[in-house]
Amino acid sequence: MASKGITGNASSRSTPLSAVQERTVGAALELFARHGVAGTSFQMIADALGVTKAAIYHQFKTKEAIVIAAAEDELARVETAIEAAENEASPALARDVLVARIVDLAVERRRMEGSLLGDPVIVSYFSHHEPFRRVMDRLYRVLMGDDAGPDGRLSAAMLTAAIGGAVMHPIATELDDEALRSQLLRLARRFLDLPT
Amino acid sequence: MASKGITGNASSRSTPLSAVQERTVGAALELFARHGVAGTSFQMIADALGVTKAAIYHQFKTKEAIVIAAAEDELARVETAIEAAENEASPALARDVLVARIVDLAVERRRMEGSLLGDPVIVSYFSHHEPFRRVMDRLYRVLMGDDAGPDGRLSAAMLTAAIGGAVMHPIATELDDEALRSQLLRLARRFLDLPT
DNA sequence: GTCTATACGCGGATAGAC
């Protein structure tokens, strides 16, 4: 669950992370999920890793750097899903696969999605982050087809927001993973006008 | 924009707020929008109001209390929208009105929605908050009809998450209010299977 | 890379006078 198999050549990351850094980001991610980004301190991350704060400063110069690395880590997961979809035989199949994988991802990582996507730091960072935009572009192209107008991008944003937002919604708290997954999949497909 | 006309009898708030408290919440809300909940300190709120921290502590015993009051303020806006919808002549009309008003609300308050809905404090507070659940129930009843199965609630959650999430999505940053509004309305109606 | 030690500032919160 921590840091294997996310990377590959998928990562549109500024600087590749060392193994130690990956561990740090993994620990941070788990803490972000429980306490929120702002609610997670260097001290907590250090404790979780069994090292001192100073040790972490060696890998990341600021807390923001960790947050961004974590966000890029999550983005890489999405990229991996997109790549899997793009390798499908037909556009229709690609779309099916992608929707399913996005839903899986969101459910599996329910706690992270919220803390990260909601964080002001991340939002502003990603809004002028080229790699992020490219990922969103690929995403919406698979989802909406090449012929999607300029509005396609917002549709994709809305769908991902819907999925990401729904899993962290208070209402979803009561549902177990399986129920949540099947419901989301059904609703997402309806949003895309696919047969349910 | 600050504190008029939101209340009425709509407010399912624990304790009604005094005029001073309303001012404080208004200022807090604006700061939350810009800096996030965690990024907003008592000091900042005090500065915005031109008073000292201690003065604020007289109105709210903890920072959490302010956050909750702010969230309830936003919730009251939703309630007002629901009430307006419920007063419509037909269920179909009610649904149309509600969708439109929810979209309006989200666009108008794009910055708040995100900071608040994403905040861990709010999420956990609302998840066992009866008034909030009642509001969501009324919401989904208007949107989905009385005959909505047990899944109706999640559908409503997903729709509101979709709208709320889309407005704070990095992609939406580039759109002006009017474009965002019309796009969201179109997509939301499609989600509900309404004629576009 | 990791440690100990230390600094600095700020945020949350309280006491008590006006």
Next chain:
DNA sequence: GTCTATCCGCGTATAGAC
């Protein structure tokens, strides 16, 4: 209700040894 003053703790960050 608002002020001044003050406490405490924690988060961020750096220096310098191992």
